[in-house]
Amino acid sequence: MSPEPTPACPVCGSESGVLEIQLVVAGDPLSFALCSSCEWKSWAGLVGPLSLGSVLDLASAQGREPAWHRPGRPPAGGSAR
Numbered sequence: 386m387s388p389e390p391t392p393a394c395p396v397c398g399s400e401s402g403v404l405e406i407q408l409v410v411a412g413d414p415l416s417f418a419l420c421s422s423c424e425w426k427s428w429a430g431l432v433g434p435l436s437l438g439s440v441l442d443l444a445s446a447q448g449r450e451p452a453w454h455r456p457g458r459p460p461a462g463g464s465a466r
């Protein structure tokens with residue numbers, strides 16, 4: 386096993402100040418990088434870099450069920466009446 390090198394901060398170039406955190410949001414593995422030197426932040430998912438807005442969308446969708454996601458099954462009973 387070789388440890389993944391921590392990427393340098395693209396803003397200030399600091400390597401020691403960059404923290405990388407792996408986490409799962411709404412079932413998708415994401416990585417969050419944070420520079421403690423200049424407060425640069427970056428989110429990345431399987432498909433590539435993510436904007437903060439799309440990450441927040443994922444996080445908020447996690448606890449809320451969209452209406453279009455519910456099975457709209459009509460009540461059984463056939464043709465009564």
Ligand SMILES: [Zn+2]
Nearest residue numbers: 394397420423
């Ligand atoms: Zn930085």
